[in-house]
Amino acid sequence: MSSVIEQIEQQIANLQAKTVQSNTGKIVTIADGVAKIDGLSQAMYNEMIEFPGGTIGIALNLEEDFVGVVILGESTHLKAGDEAKCTGQLLSVPVGKGLLGRVVDALGKPVDGKGPIESTETNPVEKIAPGIIERKSVDQPLATGIMAIDSMIPIGRGQRELIIGDRGTGKTTIAIDTIINQAKINDVGLASGDPDFRPVYSVYVAVGQKNSNIARTLGVLEAADALKYTILVVAGAADAAADQYLAPYSGVAMAEWFMSNGMDALIVYDDLSKHAAAYRQMSLVLKRPSGREAYPGDVFYLHSRLLERSARVNEDNGNGSITALPIIETLAGDLSAYIPTNVISITDGQIFLETDLFNQGIRPAVSVGLSVSRVGSAAQIKATKQVAGKIKLELAQFRELAAFAQFGSDLDAKTKAQLDRGARIVELFKQPAFNPLPIEEQVAVLWGIQNNYYDDIDVSKIVAAAGSIREFFTTRKEFLLVSIREKAKIDDELQAELKKAYDEWKPSFA
Amino acid sequence: MTRDKQIINYAKGLLKISLEDGQFSEERAAAVLQSLEKNPPRNYASVLKEYLKLVQREVANSTAAVEHAGEIGDSALEAIRSKFSAHYGRNISVTTSQNDSLIAGIRVRVGCDVYDSSVAGALKELEATLS
Numbered sequence: 059m060s061s062v063i064e065q066i067e068q069q070i071a072n073l074q075a076k077t078v079q080s081n082t083g084k085i086v087t088i089a090d091g092v093a094k095i096d097g098l099s100q101a102m103y104n105e106m107i108e109f110p111g112g113t114i115g116i117a118l119n120l121e122e123d124f125v126g127v128v129i130l131g132e133s134t135h136l137k138a139g140d141e142a143k144c145t146g147q148l149l150s151v152p153v154g155k156g157l158l159g160r161v162v163d164a165l166g167k168p169v170d171g172k173g174p175i176e177s178t179e180t181n182p183v184e185k186i187a188p189g190i191i192e193r194k195s196v197d198q199p200l201a202t203g204i205m206a207i208d209s210m211i212p213i214g215r216g217q218r219e220l221i222i223g224d225r226g227t228g229k230t231t232i233a234i235d236t237i238i239n240q241a242k243i244n245d246v247g248l249a250s251g252d253p254d255f256r257p258v259y260s261v262y263v264a265v266g267q268k269n270s271n272i273a274r275t276l277g278v279l280e281a282a283d284a285l286k287y288t289i290l291v292v293a294g295a296a297d298a299a300a301d302q303y304l305a306p307y308s309g310v311a312m313a314e315w316f317m318s319n320g321m322d323a324l325i326v327y328d329d330l331s332k333h334a335a336a337y338r339q340m341s342l343v344l345k346r347p348s349g350r351e352a353y354p355g356d357v358f359y360l361h362s363r364l365l366e367r368s369a370r371v372n373e374d375n376g377n378g379s380i381t382a383l384p385i386i387e388t389l390a391g392d393l394s395a396y397i398p399t400n401v402i403s404i405t406d407g408q409i410f411l412e413t414d415l416f417n418q419g420i421r422p423a424v425s426v427g428l429s430v431s432r433v434g435s436a437a438q439i440k441a442t443k444q445v446a447g448k449i450k451l452e453l454a455q456f457r458e459l460a461a462f463a464q465f466g467s468d469l470d471a472k473t474k475a476q477l478d479r480g481a482r483i484v485e486l487f488k489q490p491a492f493n494p495l496p497i498e499e500q501v502a503v504l505w506g507i508q509n510n511y512y513d514d515i516d517v518s519k520i521v522a523a524a525g526s527i528r529e530f531f532t533t534r535k536e537f538l539l540v541s542i543r544e545k546a547k548i549d550d551e552l553q554a555e556l557k558k559a560y561d562e563w564k565p566s567f568a
Numbered sequence: 569m570t571r572d573k574q575i576i577n578y579a580k581g582l583l584k585i586s587l588e589d590g591q592f593s594e595e596r597a598a599a600v601l602q603s604l605e606k607n608p609p610r611n612y613a614s615v616l617k618e619y620l621k622l623v624q625r626e627v628a629n630s631t632a633a634v635e636h637a638g639e640i641g642d643s644a645l646e647a648i649r650s651k652f653s654a655h656y657g658r659n660i661s662v663t664t665s666q667n668d669s670l671i672a673g674i675r676v677r678v679g680c681d682v683y684d685s686s687v688a689g690a691l692k693e694l695e696a697t698l699s
Binding site: 065066078079080097099 | 576679680681682683684685689690693694697698
């Protein structure tokens, strides 16, 4: 109470001869969340503009006679003739660990009803990406917990890996699985007390999604106890286009705090197709010239400047990283549309999900031929490389052969063997949603396929066999899993132990 | 509702010839209006409206509109005029109007810049700080 009185007394003392200068303008027109303002001669690009009632806007079009301002949030109380004021500040959002476990809007204000955010720091929403000198190469793995991805399309800390596919092919599920896996790894790592352990904090940015979907995602993260390491930035389908445009930048500003403070962050943009559509809407209302598919000319820059902020920085610049998993929704599997090609060219690889595979029950429906990771293999642990080095090639060959094998029944022994093996790998990679696997379990399972332990098991029983061997390892051979995790490679001793374990398990499953 | 670029450019041209040494001149503006009346251009009304808008903006940029609560002396107004003329690098004329809602103090507007040293403004800022 006394501090408030002191604050008021201080303010009154300051009242004496203080002159406040402000640059003002008047709303000429206001429609669709965009105000055209006469005046504001000193407005800067991206500056926050204040309207009556505390409403905030961003100056996006600086014209000779007018300033085009996009209003954030509710704008129905504003009318032509109202005064607008420059604030001299760029848009900023709260950052820090106080945001973990919270759901916030594009301006960083809480929307989860859990009270105010405990944060004293803010970061500007728009920031230049780290330069060449500040960066460090990607060489630490970021395990997704999805066997098909960790073995064939590995992701490293600081990488940008696009998740792309049609609607309903499991794009969000992969991203959520990855967040859950980070939480599981964090729990184990922090409990171990290892001083070198680096937890990964996640930021999930929902752009233009149905509120029911966002609620479901929140529920899944809560159920998996992953919310405590996660920040949810929400700009739903009912929010203004300006909020949807801003949300990814707000999310990355929050993730940058972790990166610049020596921590690792994972950010999911779900999804950038809707983000581009929101930006298109805003640009058309601002009367900016439109180009291909009515997107404005700078739609590439919209995504490149966002994704370039994901990086791994060196010791002099924070020694942290931001790994980005942008999501793009395609129409009828068309990868050559405008936004998909843009984002494919910006990112360091893509995970392409196919509707056909999804409908065949192959989930996650990762298309091996079209998916690639450009930098992640450098970050893969040696144990995974040892057991999964050839799997991608074998699976790609299987898909090709399977297509040809449909036309003839007479197959030579070698082709038949390849087909049999491929079918088993496909079965082995089937994994239920929200059930990420630790990397050591993945290695143990893949070691079996590499050493032909599944060859005499019927294809229809491979999923059960994989479940059985995982259970066998976790209940009876946990020391082996710990050994894989700690050594991160399979030496002769481990090789012998794994062989012994498989020989012991095989009769019990048969 | 789209404003024709040609009309805007025409009006800007008219404003240019209404200036004398970079300052708006009433004599020149009167001459411009006379000339326009004799030879009205296409979209005469629109041109005049646009010209009026530009003139208003130009006049506002050269005028310090002083709102005050209570009395304000001539010496204070002269000080305001000379300070703002020096600050903006052009001759600034001063207009005054009484505004009791300011409670005490003055508020000066030059173009889109507002300088507020009134009690009402300070209270508003205090309210914003506390909320």
